[in-house]
Every structure is written in C-alpha cells, then in structure tokens.
Amino acid sequence: MKDWLERQQRVKDEVLKIEFSYWDGSGHKREMLVKKGVTIHQFLFKCLEQLRAEGQFPELRSISIDQLMFVKDDMILPHHSSFYDLIMMKARAKTGNLIFPFPESIKSTKTDQTSDASVSTSDKQQNVSSNKTSSERVDNAKVALRGWYEKNKHIYPASRWDAFDPEKAMNSTSSDAQNLKP
Numbered sequence: 001m002k003d004w005l006e007r008q009q010r011v012k013d014e015v016l017k018i019e020f021s022y023w024d025g026s027g028h029k030r031e032m033l034v035k036k037g038v039t040i041h042q043f044l045f046k047c048l049e050q051l052r053a054e055g056q057f058p059e060l061r062s063i064s065i066d067q068l069m070f071v072k073d074d075m076i077l078p079h080h081s082s083f084y085d086l087i088m089m090k091a092r093a094k095t096g097n098l099i100f101p102f103p104e105s106i107k108s109t110k111t112d113q114t115s116d117a118s119v120s121t122s123d124k125q126q127n128v129s130s131n132k133t134s135s136e137r138v139d140n141a142k143v144a145l146r147g148w149y150e151k152n153k154h155i156y157p158a159s160r161w162d163a164f165d166p167e168k169a170m171n172s173t174s175s176d177a178q179n180l181k182p
Contacts, residue, residue: 012037012084020141022051023071023157024059024148036087041079044068047143059145069149071142072099074157075164094162 014036021027030050034043044065051060070077073093077086083100091099144158152158 009037012082016083018043018141020047020070020143022047022057023142023144024057025152027142028056034083036084037082039080039082040070040077041065043083044070044079044143051143063145067146069144069146071144071161073097073140074160074162075099076161077164081164089166091164091166094160099164 012035015033016036017031017033019029019031021029030047032043032046032050034046048060048063048065048068051057066079070079073095075091075093077099087100093099149158149161153161
C-alpha cells in the first residue's frame with residue numbers, strides 16, 4: 001500500500017506545461033508549469049496572479065478565482081478537480097477524445113515499478129523527468145471570466161462550451177460521442 005501511495009505521489013509531482021489563452025473574445029496566449037496534483041482552482045489562482053502582474057487586463061484587478069473558468073476542448077472543468085484526477089479518470093471531451101491524453105505518465109509509473117533493481121533511483125527519476133517534459137504539454141486551453149461567458153455563450157466559441165459531467169465522461173466512449181450535445 002505504501003509503495004502504491006508513493007507511486008501516486010510521484011505521478012502527482014510530475015510537471016505539466018499548460019499553454020492557455022486568456023479569453024476575452026480574443027486569445028492572449030500564455031504558458032505555465034504546474035504539477036499534476038494541482039487543482040483547477042489552484043491553477044486559476046496562478047493564472048490570475050500571472051495576468052495581474054502583466055497589468056494588461058484591468059478587468060482582472062478586482063475579481064476572485066471563482067469568477068474564472070478553465071475550458072479545455074470545449075469542456076468547462078470544475079475547480080475542485082485536479083489535473084491528476086482528470087487524467088486518471090480518462091476524462092473525455094464532447095468529441096470522445098481524451099481531455100488530457102498522457103499515456104506516457106501512466107506507463108512511466110508502471111515502468112518504474114517493473115524496472116531492473118540495478119538501475120538507481122536517480123536514473124529512474126531522470127527518465128521520468130525527460131518523459132514528462134517532452135510529452136506532457138496541454139494546449140487548446142482557455143481561461144475566461146464567467147461573466148464574459150454568460151454574456152457571450154450564444155456566440156462561438158463559447159456556444160460550444162459545456163460543463164464537464166464526470167458521470168457522462170465515465171460512461172461515454174468514442175463511439176457514443178455523437179450522442180453528446182454538439
């Protein structure tokens with residue numbers, strides 16, 4: 001049990017490079033490094049700090065984190081979920097595609113577990129580090145004000161955004177993705 005918990009913690013400590021756009025009707029591309037164990041709420045807090053520090057968006061001066069949304073592949077992700085949770089549950093977008101397609105991260109923990117005992121721990125950590133930086137990049141993500149979304153949800157691209165439903169995501173597959181709202 002302890003070994004399993006340690007492997008889970010190693011996966012949660014892996015770093016994701018998230019490329020996102022602050023969306024206010026047009027995209028303002030940014031990127032940020034976060035650990036997989038970070039919740040969407042914590043990620044949005046870091047985004048808000050970064051955007052406020054730049055000083056380009058006066059509308060962000062007086063808002064709270066709860067007024068921000070994180071949208072990935074047209075799915076509005078809940079603040080309480082962590083990236084790790086969404087990756088492990090294999091959360092799917094409306095298209096049926098994985099929201100976070102990182103098979104290497106899951107394989108890396110299995111590889112660590114089955115690796116030859118003669119390989120040192122530092123060598124294993126270097127292998128996991130090299131895997132995660134090269135392959136675990138999140139793109140096509142947006143951070144938007146909830147108020148902006150409410151005013152513009154009848155206009156593309158906000159008209160395509162839907163709240164993530166874990167029950168629907170866990171029951172859907174690529175084949176029944178057509179049954180989901182277009």
